[in-house]
Amino acid sequence: MKHLTIIVPDGQSNLSTIACIVGAYEVISRANDYWQETGKKELFTVALAGISDKAEVYGGLFTVKAQVHISAITKTDLIIIPSLDRSHQKAVKGNQLLIDWIKNQYKHGAELASMCTGAFLLASSGLLDGKNCSTHWSAADTFRNQYPRVHLQADQLITDENGIYTNGGAYSFLNLMIYLVEKYYDRQTAIYCSKIFQIEIDRNSQSAFAIFNGQKLHGDDMVMQAQSYIESKLDEKISVEDLSARFSVGRRNFDRRFIKATGNTPIEYSQRVKIESAKKALETSRKIVNEVMYEVGYSDVKAFREVFRKITGLSPLEYRARYNKNAVV
Numbered sequence: 528m529k530h531l532t533i534i535v536p537d538g539q540s541n542l543s544t545i546a547c548i549v550g551a552y553e554v555i556s557r558a559n560d561y562w563q564e565t566g567k568k569e570l571f572t573v574a575l576a577g578i579s580d581k582a583e584v585y586g587g588l589f590t591v592k593a594q595v596h597i598s599a600i601t602k603t604d605l606i607i608i609p610s611l612d613r614s615h616q617k618a619v620k621g622n623q624l625l626i627d628w629i630k631n632q633y634k635h636g637a638e639l640a641s642m643c644t645g646a647f648l649l650a651s652s653g654l655l656d657g658k659n660c661s662t663h664w665s666a667a668d669t670f671r672n673q674y675p676r677v678h679l680q681a682d683q684l685i686t687d688e689n690g691i692y693t694n695g696g697a698y699s700f701l702n703l704m705i706y707l708v709e710k711y712y713d714r715q716t717a718i719y720c721s722k723i724f725q726i727e728i729d730r731n732s733q734s735a736f737a738i739f740n741g742q743k744l745h746g747d748d749m750v751m752q753a754q755s756y757i758e759s760k761l762d763e764k765i766s767v768e769d770l771s772a773r774f775s776v777g778r779r780n781f782d783r784r785f786i787k788a789t790g791n792t793p794i795e796y797s798q799r800v801k802i803e804s805a806k807k808a809l810e811t812s813r814k815i816v817n818e819v820m821y822e823v824g825y826s827d828v829k830a831f832r833e834v835f836r837k838i839t840g841l842s843p844l845e846y847r848a849r850y851n852k853n854a855v856v
Contacts, residue, residue: 528572529604529711531555532637534629535577535593536648537621540584540612545591547609547642547700548575554704554720558712561719570712576600578624597628603637605711610643610700615669619651626652638690640707642700646693650674655693659686663696664737671790672744679790682734682840695733701726734840735849739803741796745788749774753785757797761804762824767793801825802838809847816843 533551536544552573559569577593584591606629611618619626630652633639641649646662647670649655656676667681680686684695685706694703705726709717721728741754753770770793771781785793801823808819817828820843825831835843 528568529570530600530602531571531573531605531607532576532597532600532603532632533573533607534609534625534645535575535579535582535591536609536611536618536625537577537579537582540582540591540618541610542585542589543610543643543697544612545584545589545609546698547607547645548591550698550701551607551609551642551704554701554708554724557723558708558716558720561716562712571605574600574603578622597625602635603632605638605640605707606632608639608641608645608648610645610663610697611647613644615644615647615666616673619648622648630654633690638692640692640694640703642694642703643696646670647673649691649693650677654691658688658691659683660693661686661695661733662693664733665696668740668742668744671742681737682732684731684733696736699730699733702730732840734838735846737839739799741800742789742791747784747788749776750785750788753781753793754789754796757793758800760824761801762822764824765793765797798834799838802835805831805835805843806839806846806850809843810850812851813853816847819843 533548535548555571555573559571562570575594576597578597579593581590581592626648629639633654639649639654643663644666646660650660650670655674659678659680661680661683662670664681667679671679684699685703686693692703692707694700701724705717705721705728708720718728741758743751743754753774756770756773757765767782768778771778774781782792785796789796791799805819805823808814808822820828820831832842839846841849
């Protein structure tokens with residue numbers, strides 16, 4: 528029988544933390560039940576473990592009681608790290624014993640799964656250096672700034688690399704749980720759990736939910752000015768050559784600094800800014816796709832649709848149908 532450890536982080540957490548803990552426990556418990564109903568032995572024993580007897584959640588409104596101290600678990604097969612409070616650095620500092628224990632368990636064969644901003648705790652261990660990772664799209668800029676050696680894939684809902692699993696934001700942790708059920712049990716058990724808990728199976732992107740606010744935590748004044756200029760010219764097609772010349776920087780050096788600061792090329796950044804504006808128009812107005820397209824500086828319908836789908840995972844019409852119930856079909 529395998530052992531699953533669900534981490535109870537120390538210190539203040541948010542409601543998503545308790546949702547992750549309870550949700551993970553429920554999904555695995557139901558998978559165990561179904562597994563046994565089909566004539567197989569229970570696959571996982573589950574323990575809620577931490578470094579304190581209990582952890583306060585949401586300003587003390589709730590508490591989560593750890594069933595066991597991590598020191599009592601010498602060997603586990605899978606560790607689930609729930610989301611953290613928004614004060615990520617504070618949460619990481621208050622859980623160093625947990626981090627050291629997680630590193631040691633991974634060294635001895637345990638697999639790791641972080642949910643939402645739990646990726647900050649996992650990344651602080653160094654185990655994600657050089658690896659792909661996902662987290663909540665709203666925390667992506669902060670994450671990149673704090674952990675530049677991690678390959679953040681903010682558009683991906685789930686990453687799976689070398690026995691380490693991460694997922695995107697908020698309640699998408701349920702998609703990760705279905706993924707893990709299929710990984711450890713089988714496809715049929717995953718389908719069963721997806722139906723019981725009404726979780727969409729095989730979802731692999733959080734792009735349609737992301738709101739692009741621009742990466743502004745980098746501290747490069749020239750890049751910041753270039754970002755502001757791009758954002759002020761939504762209806763224009765901007766030449767990178769003209770943009771670099773505007774700031775008296777060679778094209779190659781301009782691209783290098785822009786990518787280092789934002790994680791995007793200037794062209795990609797411009798596309799993201801334009802598509803974010805298009806998304807808002809499709810959500811809130813009755814404008815047809817062509818009108819929106821022209822407003823954000825595109826004249827080629829095919830090119831606009833391709834870029835829109837690349838960034839959101841949906842076509843403009845699919846996006847409008849999902850988020851604007853008053854739009855004309």
